[in-house]
Amino acid sequence: LNHQMNKTLESIAQAIFKQWFVDFEFPGYEKTKIVDGLPEGWCQGALGDIVIIESGKRPGEKSEIKTHDLNVPLIGASSVMGFVKDALYKEPILIIGRVGTHGIVQRVTGPSFPSDNTLVIKSKYFEYTYQILKTIDYDSLNVGTTQPLITQTTIKKYDILIPSDDVLRKFETCISELFNKIVANNQESESLIEIRDSLLPRLMSGKIRIN
Secondary structure, eight states, X not given: XXXXXXXXXXXXXXXXXXXXXXXXXXXTXXXXXXXXXXETTOEEEEGGGTOEEEEOBOOSSOBSSOOSSOOEEEEOSSSEEEEESSOSBOSOEEEEESBSOOSOOEEEOSSBEEBTTEEEXXXXXXXXXHHHHHHOOXXXXXXXXXXXXXXXXXXXTOEEEEOXXXXXXXXXXXXXXXXXXXHHHHHHHHHHHHHHHHHHHHHHHTSSOOO
């Protein structure tokens, strides 16, 4: 049920993004002038105008499973690859693949260690940037010859629409509430998984019996 709810919440966020920034039906649009085909105060720009992009790092000691000392997620181009001791980032970040797998956008809100095959993206317009990254055709940005490769420069130069600061701040507030619910659902699911994994072996061994 949590997975289904999260898909619905993601779809709602995408629908709001389209309504505001594709159809131009954002709060107050009726009173906004259109100048050169764009709402007044909006402009065309590049992704690098609103984000900071860095490359991940190669980890040292790591573990495939979470331990007491190695408990920070090591994040690859598509998923968590293992766990390390120290975090590279503690703030919310967005992660995309740099080498190999492309097209998966990962949202990370807790301590993390992005691997060296990723690009790390930070922005005060976190939710808007996330939706932009979800629309990019990464195959068209590939500059690799032997294997897929996306560079920081290529991503920074990607053309985007930059709405007014007021509209962006309203979008951040609106969409962050949806994703806060998604985070809560994921945390609940993780707790249920831990309980299941703890109880199931004891039920199968007969240490716990259910009348």
